[in-house]
Amino acid sequence: xxxxxxxxxxxxxxxxxxxxxxxxxxxxxxxxxxxxxxxxxxxxxxxxxxxxxxxxxxxxxxxxxxxxxxxxxxxxxxxxxxxxxxxxxxxxxxxxxxxxxxxxxxxxxxxxxxxxxxxxxxxxxxxxxxxxxxxxxxxxxxxxxxxxxxxxxxxxxxxxxxxxxxxxxxxxxxxxxxxxxxxxxxxxxxxxxxxxxxxxxxxxxxxxxxxxxxxxxxxxxxxxxxxxxxxxxxxxxxxxxxxxxxxxxxxxx
Amino acid sequence: xxxxxxxxxxxxxxxxxxxxxxxxxxxxxxxxxxxxxxxxxxxxxxxxxxxxxxxxxxxxxxxxxxxxxxxxxxxxxxxxxxxxxxxxxxxxxxxxxxxxxxxxxxxxxxxxxxxxxxxxxxxxxxxxxxxxxxxxxxxxxxxxxxxxxxxxxxxxxxxxxxxxxxxxxxxxxxxxxxxxxxxxxxxxxxxxxxxxxxxxxxxxxxxxxxxxxxxxxxxxxxxxxxxxxxxxxxxxxxxxxxxxxxxxxxx
Numbered sequence: 001x002x003x004x005x006x007x008x009x010x011x012x013x014x015x016x017x018x019x020x021x022x023x024x025x026x027x028x029x030x031x032x033x034x035x036x037x038x039x040x041x042x043x044x045x046x047x048x049x050x051x052x053x054x055x056x057x058x059x060x061x062x063x064x065x066x067x068x069x070x071x072x073x074x075x076x077x078x079x080x081x082x083x084x085x086x087x088x089x090x091x092x093x094x095x096x097x098x099x100x101x102x103x104x105x106x107x108x109x110x111x112x113x114x115x116x117x118x119x120x121x122x123x124x125x126x127x128x129x130x131x132x133x134x135x136x137x138x139x140x141x142x143x144x145x146x147x148x149x150x151x152x153x154x155x156x157x158x159x160x161x162x163x164x165x166x167x168x169x170x171x172x173x174x175x176x177x178x179x180x181x182x183x184x185x186x187x188x189x190x191x192x193x194x195x196x197x198x199x200x201x202x203x204x205x206x207x208x209x210x211x212x213x214x215x216x217x218x219x220x221x222x223x224x225x226x227x228x229x230x231x232x233x234x235x236x237x238x239x240x241x242x243x244x245x246x247x248x249x250x251x252x253x
Numbered sequence: 254x255x256x257x258x259x260x261x262x263x264x265x266x267x268x269x270x271x272x273x274x275x276x277x278x279x280x281x282x283x284x285x286x287x288x289x290x291x292x293x294x295x296x297x298x299x300x301x302x303x304x305x306x307x308x309x310x311x312x313x314x315x316x317x318x319x320x321x322x323x324x325x326x327x328x329x330x331x332x333x334x335x336x337x338x339x340x341x342x343x344x345x346x347x348x349x350x351x352x353x354x355x356x357x358x359x360x361x362x363x364x365x366x367x368x369x370x371x372x373x374x375x376x377x378x379x380x381x382x383x384x385x386x387x388x389x390x391x392x393x394x395x396x397x398x399x400x401x402x403x404x405x406x407x408x409x410x411x412x413x414x415x416x417x418x419x420x421x422x423x424x425x426x427x428x429x430x431x432x433x434x435x436x437x438x439x440x441x442x443x444x445x446x447x448x449x450x451x452x453x454x455x456x457x458x459x460x461x462x463x464x465x466x467x468x469x470x471x472x473x474x475x476x477x478x479x480x481x482x483x484x485x486x487x488x489x490x491x492x493x494x495x496x497x498x499x500x501x502x503x504x
Binding site: 006008044045048052165190214215216219229230231232233234235 | 297301305414441466467470480481482483484485486
């Protein structure tokens, strides 16, 4: 046996099924390859986490919200297999136009900088969110955690990614992309728990930037909103772009 | 991990389990439930990192098998592990009878193992690094790396803050817990905290160990890359949970 994370054609069939999204990851050397690989891996880890905590349940029958869908890196492979998420939101209007065409059943809608959203209390079995808390200020992040909890059904799962030491290292090593991170050490993150560097962004409604979270800090502080059952450090998938952590939370029944 | 539907059929197959004298094994139900849950967590980790591989064809070592809490459900489904070891003779004897086609032997408190370099596709070890001091832990990590094939996986559990909290509250028989006063901050600072001689008849070298996950990721990766740490993934020891460290030997 060799330990291999190579993807099979079956894994990536979704990418050929849907038209190519506009403006995929501009930073990557091979944008399409990176988009397909990361999307597949992220979806796989989300699927795995859902099945771990809701074993035997039918994902295709769940109410699922993707919070921060972008151009559908996760939503496309997810929808291809399960016709889920049945709701997805993002703050950027342009990508939503694309998603409305290719996966209208996912109901792509515009989100806001701060809560609330229009969904009723106790609406979802699963809310997942990749590369979203990695861009919010800690204060806004906390407000959204409460909102996620409100929208989850009792016993519902939140799967939220955060960045810790691997992405922080990447920030440090790419000053051309993120100069403001050059002086942030791992020990700074251990000491402070969460570090945000960003600025006022036009049309955004507030500060936007990059956020790194120490997994310990997340477990301690986020659990005050909703229990963090498990933290998969480096386990969110999508390693081509730097690994994120997957925080698995459950709204008490 | 929360597991609501467990395959516990293995428990009927392998007969009556001996009482190992540990709290978690007092009742058969807890033993069976934990064994099934731990096995599933391991199986899933392998499938995540080697999705196209067949576990039933791998060379697998259970390092610290005890009386087979994990080896039995594993064997029931895949006919694996191929090999197992433990420091306690009575466990090795019992499990050798229960799993006659598995090569089970008694290992020493220190390396080496009897195996050649690059023997195993997978080595898993549950509740073992949770009982060794840091020097022994480091020496055994090197040894696990040696016996793994290039590209092979090690799945090793550690205890962190949830278990520490439990240890602080837990009093051993008539004496105070050695963990009273050991704070989360101390573990963060030191990375690893070990308290020896916590168990009767096991000697100073056997105790209880708490690892800071961040320390494990950082320091163990110097020996073999820690790909992922699943904090609170292993629903083992009654009520508590352990972290699962997924390591892959470089090809």
